[in-house]
Amino acid sequence: MPPLPTQARKRLGVGLKKLRTDADLTVNNVVDELGWGRHKLIRIESAQVRITQLDLRKLCKHYGAGSRETARLNELLEAADTRPWFQAYADLISVQLMEYIELEAMAAEIRMANTSVLPGLVQSEEYAAAVYASQPHYPDPDHAARLVEVRMKRQRVITDEGTILDATIGEGLLHTATGGRDVLRGQLDRLNHLVDLPNVTLRVLPFSAERAILTGGVSLFTFPSDSDPVDPPVAFNEYEGNMLLRDGDIEVRRFNRLLQHLASQALSPEDSKQLIQKRMDDV
Incomplete structure (x- = not known):
C-alpha cells in the first residue's frame, strides 16, 4: 500500500536530510549555494512545508543522488500530494478521527480492547448502523449512513491489507442485541469469519474475569520496523463522543501493559x- 500523505512527507523530509548529511553538507552550505532562506530547508526536512518538484530536483542534483534514490523521493512527493480516501468525509468526521484513521492505515499491528461496544474494525454493516442510530452525536440519518461507509472502508486494512489485529472484547457484547436479534446474529457471524483470517486474533473477556476493568476503548498502533524513519507506537483512548491521542513514552507503555493485562x-x-x-447457536 502506498504511504499516506503525512507519512510520505515525513519520509521525504528524512530522505532529503539523509542525502544532505551523507554528502557532508550543512544547512547553511546548501541554502547559500541555492540562494534559499535557511528556514525553508529546515521546514522541508521536518515535513512542515510542501516541496515542489523543481526544488526536489535541485536538491537531488546538489546532493549527487543516484537515479534510483531520486525516483524513490519523487514517488514520495507524488504520494504526499494525493488526497486520502477519508478526505471525502472531512465535512463529517472530526480531526481526531481523521488522525486515527490515518495512523490505523499506516500501522503494521493494531491491538485494541473494548467492553462497551465492538471495535469498528470488526463491526458488521448492520451493527455499525445500529450503533450510530443509538448515538446522540449523529441524529441525521444521512450522516449516519456516510459514517457507516467510513467504518466499512476502514476495515480494508484488515481484510485487504493484512494488517495484524489483536482485539479483546467483553463477553457482554456477544449478548447485547444492538439493533435487534437479527443484527446480533449477523454480527456474531461476522466475528466468526474474521477470526478465521490469519492476521486476526480475537479474545473474549468472560463475565468470570476478576480483574478486568476498562472504561471506554483503547487502541495501540505499532508501525513497520523497516520503515525509514521508524515511527514509535501510539495509543488512543476512546470515550463517549471523542478520543485522545496518547503518544508519550510513559502513556504508551501504560496502555501497552493494560492491553497485555486484559488479554491475560x-x-x-x-x-x-x-x-x-x-x-x-443460541440466538
Missing part, C-alpha cells in the same frame, strides 16, 4: 471462537 484475563482465541459459535 481473557479466554484463549480458540475458546473465544467456541464461545462466539455457541452464542450464534
